[in-house]
Every structure is written in structure tokens, then in C-alpha cells.
Amino acid sequence: QKEVEQDPGPLSVPEGAIVSLNCTYSNSAFQYFMWYRQYSRKGPELLMYTYSSGNKEDGRFTAQVDKSSKYISLFIRDSQPSDSATYLCAQAGSYQLTFGKGTKLSVIP
Amino acid sequence: DAGVTQSPTHLIKTRGQHVTLRCSPISGHKSVSWYQQVLGQGPQFIFQYYEKEERGRGNFPDRFSARQFPNYSSELNVNALLLGDSALYLCASSLAAGVEQPQHFGDGTRLSIL
Numbered sequence: 001q002k003e004v005e006q007d008p009g010p011l012s013v014p015e016g017a018i019v020s021l022n023c024t025y026s027n028s029a030f031q032y033f034m035w036y037r038q039y040s041r042k043g044p045e046l047l048m049y050t051y052s053s054g055n056k057e058d059g060r061f062t063a064q065v066d067k068s069s070k071y072i073s074l075f076i077r078d079s080q081p082s083d084s085a086t087y088l089c090a091q092a093g094s095y096q097l098t099f100g101k102g103t104k105l106s107v108i109p
Numbered sequence: 110d111a112g113v114t115q116s117p118t119h120l121i122k123t124r125g126q127h128v129t130l131r132c133s134p135i136s137g138h139k140s141v142s143w144y145q146q147v148l149g150q151g152p153q154f155i156f157q158y159y160e161k162e163e164r165g166r167g168n169f170p171d172r173f174s175a176r177q178f179p180n181y182s183s184e185l186n187v188n189a190l191l192l193g194d195s196a197l198y199l200c201a202s203s204l205a206a207g208v209e210q211p212q213h214f215g216d217g218t219r220l221s222i223l
């Protein structure tokens with residue numbers, strides 16, 4: 001399975017800002033995508049799970065997939081200091097997840 | 110409900126030694142996957158097991174092996190440890206194997222090689 005590219009940041013925003021996190025993928029054969037949040041010294045926590053193109057919303061989080069440009073995004077509205085973590089995008093393959101390198105986000109009070 | 114549990118949480122070994130890491134999946138989950146996460150990188154796939162059978166293997170040397178037990182728990186074994194094996198080893202479980210199944214991770218075992 002080919003790669004998933006993710007800007008590692010770090011990204012620092014003020015509390016209340018809208019955060020945009022982005023990844024690109026190269027293999028169009030697989031259309032399941034996930035976003036995980038990983039706090040320091042913890043395992044990845046599944047945040048969002050999407051299939052193919054379109055938007056999916058869950059509270060302050062919106063995941064977006066654009067098949068035409070092979071682009072996946074996670075938007076966080078009204079960001080909070082508790083959102084400070086590393087965010088990992090992943091593409092699901094036949095039996096494995098292929099992850100980006102993760103973007104480290106800091107939300108400053 | 111308990112999530113994915115891994116043991117031990119931390120481990121220190123020396124080069125050339127052998128290590129066994131353990132994982133208990135979420136109740137009802139029959140598939141277990143193992144990943145290696147080096148500092149500053151995303152997790153890299155090592156193995157997937159489903160119903161005690163290996164379903165997939167990543168690009169890791171034969172020093173890495175795993176198995177799944179009848180209760181769906183799993184072990185990851187690494188022989189002849191190298192300094193480069195220092196990493197966070199993550200276990201993930203899902204209801205079944207298959208691309209549509211979301212994987213849920215434990216907090217990992219942090220392995221340090223001296």
C-alpha cells in the first residue's frame with residue numbers, strides 16, 4: 001500500500017480558533033479513512049471514521065474526503081486547550097492502516 | 110467496558126535479548142493488529158491476526174513474530190533485539206478483519222533497548 005502524507009507541524013493556535021488538519025493519499029483503491037488523536041504517552045484514540053467522498057460531522061469535529069484531489073481533512077471548531085495532542089490520519093487497506101506522520105497541535109489558552 | 114489492554118507498559122532490554130509483549134482485545138473483538146511507532150512518526154503495521162490466523166504482515170524482519178490465542182488475546186515476540194527496535198508497540202483490535210472495520214488501540218508498550 002502506498003503512502004499517506006501529513007504535514008507534521010507543529011501547529012499552534014489560540015483557544016477558540018478553527019483548526020484545519022490535512023493529509024494526502026496516493027492509493028485510490030481504498031476509500032476508508034480515519035482520524036486518530038494521540039495524547040502524550042497514550043495510544044491513538046479513534047475520532048472520526050469516513051468512507052469515500054463527502055463530509056462527516058461529530059460535535060466540534062468535521063472530517064472531509066475529496067476523492068478527486070486525494071485529500072482528507074479534519075476541522076476542529078471552537079478549539080480547546082484539551083484538544084492539544086497529535087492528530088494522525090490513516091487510510092485503511094486490505095488488513096492494515098497506513099498512517100501519516102501526525103500533526104502536533106497546541107491550543108493556547 | 111474495558112478497552113484494549115497491553116502489558117507490560119514499559120520494558121527495558123539489552124541488545125540481543127528476546128521480548129514478549131501481550132495484548133487483550135476489546136470484548137467481542139476477534140481481530141488483533143500490531144503496530145510499531147517510533148518517536149515522531151506514525152504507527153507502522155507489523156501483523157494482523159483474525160481467528161488465530163495471520164491475515165497480513167508488514168515489512169518487518171523475521172525476528173518479529175506473533176500469535177493469537179483461542180480467547181483472541183495476542184502476543185508479539187521480537188528476537189535478537191537491536192537498538193532500532195526501541196519504540197512504542199501498539200496493539201489494536203476490531204470486530205473482524207476487513208477494510209471497513211475500525212481499529213481501536215491500546216496505550217502500548219514502550220520498549221527501550223540499551
